[in-house]
Amino acid sequence: MMLNMVQALNQAMHQEMEKDPRVLALGEDIAVDGGVFRLTEGLLEKFGPERVIDTPLAESTIVGASIGMAVAGLRPIAEIQFMGFIYLAMNQIIAHAARLRNRSRGRFTVPIVIRTPYGAGVKALEHHSESTEALFCQIPGLKVVVPSTPYDAKGLLIASIRDNDPIIFLEPTRLYRAGRQEVPEELYEVPLGKAKIVREGERVTIVAWGAMIPVAQQAAEIVGKDGIFPEVIDLRTLSPLDRETVLESVRRNGRLLIVQEAPKTCGLGAEIAAFVAERAMFNLEAPVLRITGPDITVPLAKGEDYYYPSPERVALGLKKIVES
Amino acid sequence: MIEDMFQILAENGRARPEREPSLPASDLQKLYSLMATTRAADLKALKLQRQGRMGTFAPSLGHEACQVGSAFALQRKDWVFPYFRDLGTYITLGLPLKNYYLYWMGNEEGMRIPADLNIFTISVPVGSQLPHSVGCALAMKYRKEQAAVVAYFGDGATSEGDFGEALNFAGVFRTPNVFICFNNQYAISTPVRQQTAAKSIAEKATAFGFNGIRADGNDVLAMYSLTREALEKARTGGGPTLIEAFTYRMGNHTTSDDASRYRMEAEVNEWSRRDPIERFRLYLKDKGLWDETFESRVQREAEDLINKAVEEAESTPPPRPEDLFIHTYEEMTPELNNQLAELRDFLKGEPK
Numbered sequence: 180m181m182l183n184m185v186q187a188l189n190q191a192m193h194q195e196m197e198k199d200p201r202v203l204a205l206g207e208d209i210a211v212d213g214g215v216f217r218l219t220e221g222l223l224e225k226f227g228p229e230r231v232i233d234t235p236l237a238e239s240t241i242v243g244a245s246i247g248m249a250v251a252g253l254r255p256i257a258e259i260q261f262m263g264f265i266y267l268a269m270n271q272i273i274a275h276a277a278r279l280r281n282r283s284r285g286r287f288t289v290p291i292v293i294r295t296p297y298g299a300g301v302k303a304l305e306h307h308s309e310s311t312e313a314l315f316c317q318i319p320g321l322k323v324v325v326p327s328t329p330y331d332a333k334g335l336l337i338a339s340i341r342d343n344d345p346i347i348f349l350e351p352t353r354l355y356r357a358g359r360q361e362v363p364e365e366l367y368e369v370p371l372g373k374a375k376i377v378r379e380g381e382r383v384t385i386v387a388w389g390a391m392i393p394v395a396q397q398a399a400e401i402v403g404k405d406g407i408f409p410e411v412i413d414l415r416t417l418s419p420l421d422r423e424t425v426l427e428s429v430r431r432n433g434r435l436l437i438v439q440e441a442p443k444t445c446g447l448g449a450e451i452a453a454f455v456a457e458r459a460m461f462n463l464e465a466p467v468l469r470i471t472g473p474d475i476t477v478p479l480a481k482g483e484d485y486y487y488p489s490p491e492r493v494a495l496g497l498k499k500i501v502e503s
Numbered sequence: 504m505i506e507d508m509f510q511i512l513a514e515n516g517r518a519r520p521e522r523e524p525s526l527p528a529s530d531l532q533k534l535y536s537l538m539a540t541t542r543a544a545d546l547k548a549l550k551l552q553r554q555g556r557m558g559t560f561a562p563s564l565g566h567e568a569c570q571v572g573s574a575f576a577l578q579r580k581d582w583v584f585p586y587f588r589d590l591g592t593y594i595t596l597g598l599p600l601k602n603y604y605l606y607w608m609g610n611e612e613g614m615r616i617p618a619d620l621n622i623f624t625i626s627v628p629v630g631s632q633l634p635h636s637v638g639c640a641l642a643m644k645y646r647k648e649q650a651a652v653v654a655y656f657g658d659g660a661t662s663e664g665d666f667g668e669a670l671n672f673a674g675v676f677r678t679p680n681v682f683i684c685f686n687n688q689y690a691i692s693t694p695v696r697q698q699t700a701a702k703s704i705a706e707k708a709t710a711f712g713f714n715g716i717r718a719d720g721n722d723v724l725a726m727y728s729l730t731r732e733a734l735e736k737a738r739t740g741g742g743p744t745l746i747e748a749f750t751y752r753m754g755n756h757t758t759s760d761d762a763s764r765y766r767m768e769a770e771v772n773e774w775s776r777r778d779p780i781e782r783f784r785l786y787l788k789d790k791g792l793w794d795e796t797f798e799s800r801v802q803r804e805a806e807d808l809i810n811k812a813v814e815e816a817e818s819t820p821p822p823r824p825e826d827l828f829i830h831t832y833e834e835m836t837p838e839l840n841n842q843l844a845e846l847r848d849f850l851k852g853e854p855k
Contacts, residue, residue: 203645229644229645230645232641232676234672235668235671235672235675237668237671237672239634239664239665239668240634240637240665240668240669240671240672242634243631243633243634243635243637243638243665243668243669244634244635244637244638244641244669244672245638246634246635246638247584247634247635247636247637247638247639247640247641247642247652248638248639248641248642248645249638250623250635250638250639251582251638251639251642251643251646252642252646253642253645255638267664270628270631270665271631271634274627274628274631275626275628275631275635279624280830280831280832280833281611281830281831282611282614282624282625283614283615283616283624284611284612284614284615284830285615285830286615286616286618286624287616287623287624288833319831320831320832322832342833343833344832344833372836419832419836419837419838419839420838422837422838423837
C-alpha cells in the first residue's frame with residue numbers, strides 16, 4: 180500500500196499492539212484526538228482507554244510512568260508531543276531509563292519507545308523545530324533512531340518496540356507527509372544499528388539522517404549535472420552508530436561530507452568526523468566537511484531558511500570538497 | 504503534640520486499645536526484632552564508613568518504626584519503590600543485608616535485587632522514583648493484578664516536580680499507589696518550613712483528589728495499621744493514599760554531612776525522647792512480650808546476621824572490567840567491544 184510516514188507509523192503501532200498485549204501507548208492528546216499529527220488515530224477505538232492513554236500534561240511522568248510499566252513487564256510507547264518539550268523528561272530519560280539495566284545488573288530493563296516529532300523545515304512555533312539528537316547520543320544505554328522514509332519508519336518502529344532497551348524515536352516532522360511509498364501490509368523489522376547506502380556513488384560520501392536525507396539526495400541530483408556522483412548514507416540509527424558502513428564508504432570514496440540539521444558544535448557530525456579521523460585518516464583526500472545549522476537558536480518561520488541546510492548549500496559543499 | 508496525627512502508641516508506650524491492630528504476639532516480637540536489627544545494621548554501617556570500609560551512605564537512625572512498620576504491611580505480590588534511606592524496609596522485606604552493604608561499598612552488584620523480590624533499585628535523584636511507582640501501579644491495573652505499589656520518599660521530595668506530576672497521575676487514574684513520605688524535618692539542611700507553606704505534607708493529597716493522613720512515624724503500630732489499610736484500599740480499586748510519617752532524622756543526612764551546622768542540640772534531644780524502639784519496648788514489656796532474655800537473643804541474632812553480611816560483602820571481588828560494560832545494552836555494541844578491548848590492553852600492559 181502507498182503510505183506516507185504518518186500512516187506507516189500508525190500502521191506499525193496498530194499491528195504491533197494487536198500482536199503483543201504488553202504494548203500500550205500513552206501521551207498528551209494521543210487517544211481521543213488521535214495525536215496532534217493524527218499519528219495515533221484509531222488506536223483508542225481499537226484498544227480502549229486502558230491501552231491508549233491520554234495523560235495529564237506531565238512529560239517527566241509520561242516517561243517515568245513508562246519506566247515503571249516496563250519494570251512491571253509492559254512495553255509502553257510514550258509520545259512527547261514535540262521534541263522541544265522533551266527536556267522536561269530529561270532526568271527520567273538520562274538518570275533512569277538509560278541506566279536501569281546497569282544499575283540493577285540486568286534485573287530491570289526498560290523496553291520503552293519514546294516517540295517525538297523533531298526538526299525544522301515546517302515554519303513552526305518556537306520549541307517546535309528542535310533537533311537536539313546529539314544530547315541523547317551521548318548517553319550510554321539509550322538508542323536513538325531516526326527514519327527518513329515511510330518504509331523505514333514502519334520497520335524501525337516495530338524493531339524499536341521489540342527491542343529490550345530504551346529508544347528515543349525521532350520522527351522528522353518535515354517528512355511526515357512529504358511523500359508516499361510502497362509499505363508492505365505485513366509486520367517487518369528494519370534492524371537497529373544498521374545504516375543504509377541509499378544512493379551509490381563515488382569520490383565523496385555524504386552521511387546524513389532524517390530530513391537531511393532528501394536534502395542530500397537533491398544535492399546529489401544538482402551536482403550530477405557536473406559529473407559528481409556522491410554516495411549517500413542514511414544512518415537510520417544514531418546510537419549505536421554503524422561506524423563500519425561509514426568507514427567502508429569513506430575508505431572507498433576518499434571524501435566525507437556530513438549534513439546535519441542541528442547546530443554545528445558538538446553535534447553528531449563531530450563524532451562522525453572524529454572516528455573517521457581516527458580510523459580512516461589516510462584514506463582521506465580532502466578535509467572532512469560539515470554542512471550544518473549554525474550555532475544559533477532555531478529561528479521562527481521568517482528566518483528559518485537562513486538556518487536550514489538547503490540542497491544548494493550541500494551542492495556547493497560537494498563541489499568544494501571534490502575539487503580540493 | 505502535633506496536630507491531627509494518627510497515633511496508637513504514646514511516647515510512654517501506652518496504647519489506645521481501640522486502635523491496636525490484631526497482631527499475634529509473634530508478629531509483635533518480630534516487629535521489635537526487625538527494628539532492633541535495623542538499628543544495629545545501621546550503626547554497623549556507620550562504623551564501617553568511619554573505618555574507611557564503606558563509602559558515603561544515608562543513615563536510617565530514627566526511621567526504624569516508619570520503615571519497618573510500613574514494610575511489614577506489604578504482601579509479596581506488592582511492589583516497593585524505595586528512595587535512599589530505606590534500610591529497615593529492606594530488612595523487613597528480606598533483601599539480603601549483604602546487598603545493602605555491598606552497594607554502599609561501591610559495587611553495583613549490591614543493587615541486583617533477587618528475582619523473587621518486587622523491590623525496585625535505589626533512586627538517588629530526589630523524588631524521581633514517584634513516576635515509576637505510578638507506572639508500575641498502572642501496569643497492575645492494566646493486568647488486573649490485585650497488587651499495590653508503595654513509593655517511599657522524604658519531605659524534600661515533595662517540592663520536586665515529579666511529586667506533583669506523579670500524585671496527579673495517580674489521582675486521575677485512581678492507581679493502586681500508597682505514597683509514604685518520611686517527613687524527618689530536614690532535607691539535608693533545609694527545614695520543612697522552608698520546603699512548604701502547607702500545614703502538613705498529608706494535606707497536599709487533597710489537591711490531587713485523594714486522601715492524605717499524617718501518622719506518628721515513630722509509632723510502629725500506627726505505621727503498620729495505616730499502611731495496611733491503604734494497601735488494602737489500593738488493591739481493591741479504592742485508589743491512592745498519601746501517608747505522611749512524622750519523624751526525625753536522628754543522624755546526619757549522609758556520612759558526609761554535619762547536622763550540627765544547622766540544627767540545635769536541644770531539638771535533637773527532644774526527639775530522642777520519642778525514640779521509636781524504646782517506645783515499642785515499653786509496650787511489649789507491658790504486654791509481657793519483652794524481657795532481658797528476649798533482648799539479648801534479638802541482639803545476638805542481629806549481630807550474627809550483620810557480621811555474616813559484612814563478611815560476604817567484603818569478600819565479594821570487585822567488578823571485572825567487562826562487568827562495567829555488559830549491562831549498558833542487552834547486547835554489546837561493536838564500539839563498546841572496542842573500548843573494552845582497549846581497557847583490557849591497557850590493564851595488561853600496566854606495570855604491576
